[in-house]
Amino acid sequence: MILKISIGKRNNSVASYYHTLVPESFEFIVYHLGHHPEVVQRLRQEFDEVLEKNVTKPITHNDIDKLQYCDAVIKEVSRHFPVNYSLDRVNVEKDTIGGYVCSIMKRKDYWTDPEKFVSDGF
Template sequence: MGGGTDTTANLFCFVVYYLGHYPEVKQRLQQELDTVLGNDLTKSLTNKQLDELQYCDAVIKEVYRLSPITFIIGRVNTEKDMVGGFNWPEETSFMILYSALMKRKEYWTDPEKFDPDRFYKIDENDKYSLEKTHVKKSFTIFGGGIRICPGRKLAMIELKCLLALIYKKYDLEMADINEPLHYVPGMITFCKDLMIKVKPRKF
């Protein structure tokens, strides 16, 4: 989950869609890219630079929270357990709708709002301090536990590289701001098409 090329490409399309609708977030992302990467467009990215792209990381996570590529996760218990006030025998199959967990008011402040700041430098005085307590249990971009996606680090590297290399050099805008994102829902949500306008950035 999350590490495959198709999943990475689909999540990238969702990121482009959200940035197209929130130009202030795109501007802030590009400011971070300019600060971290500098003005030389020919240099390769380094691991240190990728680690410093913290707002870029926050944008990816917030897009996934609102529009997850995979929205359920399956688990089987190995012994009797109580879940939701009910006793379940061993070897019960559970399907966890974790896309709903990522929008619960008990865990998230203004859960329907798109705001990457909820993942960016959270501290005790932050308006999103609620997430600091619950984010590890209610945010599951790559699953969790011993079956967490083994390709999660590679997936984040791919996404951050794509965003950095493209948004550093180009401005991407929606061809039609009122056009909805066309996607095919399923176990993995696929972006069907996304019409955008690409032009070189002006420095």
């Protein structure tokens, strides 16, 4: 019985992964913006410049490419709170897979101040 419940929850989690990824990411972004009003100000400036202070202007792919600071903020939030399907294990030493170093989100040998939110880090 417990195994059936566990398997059912796992399958349900996999199916709902894509439905929760964006909302969970958005929650973490809002959390950090609430704690960093200076980031909100810079984001507003960037949006005003790109959208020419026209809030009714449809956003194009070209506009999205120009939102570099916004992209950096999203990446920094993802560094602090990566949204994963599952994180069963944590590497305690660096691990290279396909040329990429894993488990470096908050490693002091890769980041000057890994616990600090630095939106210009990317």
